[in-house]
Amino acid sequence: MQLDKLLRVAKWEVTKNAGGVDKRTILVMALSLVAMGAVAAIAVSGGTGAGMDNGIYRIGVDESSPYYGVAADDPTFDIREPDPAAIERRQQELLYRGTQLQSVPQTAKERAALTELRDSTARYNDRTLARDDNQTAAFPVSVTLVYEQQSGSSQLDPRGGDSSDGSGSSDGGSGTSDSSDSSAGGSGDGSDTDTAGGSGDGGTAGGSGANLGAIGARLTGDVQGGTPSDISPPFPFESLVLAFLYIVPMNFVIQAYGSSMLSERLNRRGELLLVTPASRGDIIGGKTLPYLAGAVGVAALITAALRFGNIAPAGSYVAVLAVVPLVVLFLSATFCGAMFARSFKELTFVTVTITVTLTSYAFVPAIFTDVTPIALISPLTLVVLDLTGQPVGLSSFVFSTAPPLLTGLVLFGLGAGLYREEDMFTQRPIPLKVLDALAGGINSRRSALKMSIVLLPLVIVAELAAIAFLFVLDSVSLNVFGTNQSLGIVLVLGVIVVIEELAKSLHVYAGYEHARYERTLRSALGIGALSGLGFFIGEKGLLIARLSDLESLPIGEAALQGATLPAGLPLWVAGLLFLLPLALHTVTAAISSVGASRGRRAYAAALTVAIVVHFAYNFTVVSTLV
């Protein structure tokens, strides 16, 4: 790859597309983005929005009434002179003289106004009491409320949850530090919170409430006082908005990128680039660079706007760097989609699928930044942590960013395999194109080993996503073969087995379909064994999971049981457990390979058998160890 050629292609990609979009369209897009950013910024900053409910309730009350101050403090109310006739004319909803309500609410609006006044009164009283010099008299009962990062199994887990019983956090005012086990994943410091606030700002859940205004405070449960009924778990509103801010621009970028890449294929426009001295890498890199730079630039702008607009308390290059792997993943998936799609119609379907899938992967875990270590699966979690002023460790950074970055590079590699004359302009269905892409990396039998290793980042990302989406089912028990496993674990095991068996065998099938391998039993067994060996070697890459607290969750432990061994085992047992996965992967890959060598239906049948064998193995191990 030649940097100068790559940069030239990039320059002309910008020039060419600048001529393809008219200024009005750019203006409308820019305004839409600004408007969206402004709304999000208002939400993040805790503003009350456009004040659409200001003055919607008209209350007749004079200054002598104690309710005057309540209504004056609440912009929802419009204070009027007390006038019974106005009530009759429906020009006032409420009428107070002293402390007495003079009118009986009849309409829905009047009833809503009364409810709002009562809520407002409660808040007014809380604020008044909070200012009282004698706090003991004002609040006879004090409750220390600490929101801690979830660790170990869910407390709703009916299977006992030994790992979580040390992290109980709201059991009264005695403080919780002594009950927090050191293995509970950062929960111990939550006990340092001050008693009155209960905002949890000493714990990992802390910063959120402090940075939000009225809406945010309510949503995040940062209640300053009131009755026990006011206490509710925090909703990760701030994380949601921040993650949203970063993920939306990426979806715009991939639309433009996808159509640019596809247009090179339609009508053979890209053919002439292929006969220039620029290599495939130069062309793909050059055409991708502007979009990569654009997306990262937007992320940098958002970070700067949040930081220097005093909307977010922190924010640094860490947030921008964390976005890079995600951008690479989005672009690479789109690139593959553009190489597979046969038309813009098909590309639309592909990009929507990519958008939904990757947005879910990146966005959903990030919402729970302050709730569960599973959130670290998404690089956006690092962004949220950085913007809310929480430290981001190197191990967390690597754990969050390495899988999507490597997956992105693998996807670029697969797509680049099709970026040549004979594949680029053919109109083959997407599944066949996928096989073409896989077959592009196969030259000899040893390619089976290489491909299994190369595809591993995809496997890791898919498995992490499965954990993220299924961990909520961890608390649901399922009686399978007399065991009492959680539904989440069973489903995760199932999904993981399917992903791994496909990763080990699909490239083998592609090799057979493209006549790269000899269709003999001996050859099939050898290729399968090599594929299994490759996967086993690559699987050790899952040790990256140790960088996170993922194993502190039963579902994470179940998912990663192939990568790590329990401590304290005798050496021979540890050795056996280390080698058993090798045997498993080799056997199941060989089964699939034999099927693949005999055609599509035989492959499907053999793959099913391999999946069943693999699941049985995994389930047995998990039932024994977890």
Place this chain on the structure above:
Amino acid sequence: MIDARDIRKEYGGFVAVQGSSFSVDRGEVFGIIGPNGAGKTTTLKMLAGLLEPTSGTAEIAGLDTETAEMRQQLGFLPEESPLYEEMTPISYLKFFADLYDVPPDVAEERMHDTLDELELEHRDRKLGDMSKGMKRKVAIARSLINDPDVLIYDEPASGLDPLTTNYVIEFTEQLAKEGKTIVFSAHNLFHVESICDRVVIMNEGEIVARGDLDELQAEYGHTRYHVYTTVDVPDGVQENGSYKRVVESMDAVEKTREQAEANGGDVVDIRTEESSLEEVFLNVAEAGTRGTRYVEEDAE
């Protein structure tokens, strides 16, 4: 200058080109003709480095066709060359000049000279707004922006009106006179006949005949003899005060002479007429169904 050795291309089980070998000398204009699906375009794309031969090798100026160095010396014009329609001819040519490392001042001069020669106006108009003929001229200019030694043109006049077609063919002839080595394919055999030094005829992925025009005519064509007599002879047609009989062998000429003399007349003129390339092509195609014959050289 160009050396193709047993180049073969398979797509799955389909053989598009079956082990073709040929060479093209520097400054030569080499034609590839054949019916649709004969493998002409696949062969040209293998020469241009766009397609990797399943087996065999192709070299241009001693360089493998897949190297960047070779591409630097090559100008390729595919049968259909869709352009970036949002660009103008100038920006389009500058883009390619950039990719070929042509210095900006050289590129500027070269592209304006070429566009002048091609008589292309409206150079600031978007390519999407141009006619097919104008676009083809831009595509030709693009193929020359790096001043290549070798030009591979696949149906350069395909789909153009007769006026533009003639213009393009004349321009290609001019390039040949300037010393460019040109490999050229066309459906219009008249064009091939007019500018090619040597020709290969392909059918079903195979070279079924090769040679210069004389050799091909000698092997696949017919020499017709127009025998003019002073008296009527069998199958004779009156023409300009004499009688003309068309025969295809010297024996028949002699027999006609005898018939004329028997009738008291004589032969006054004999003219020869060679087969056109089109006739040669048709004969080869017909022969191809009965078996392949080679004319000039054995396939290496």
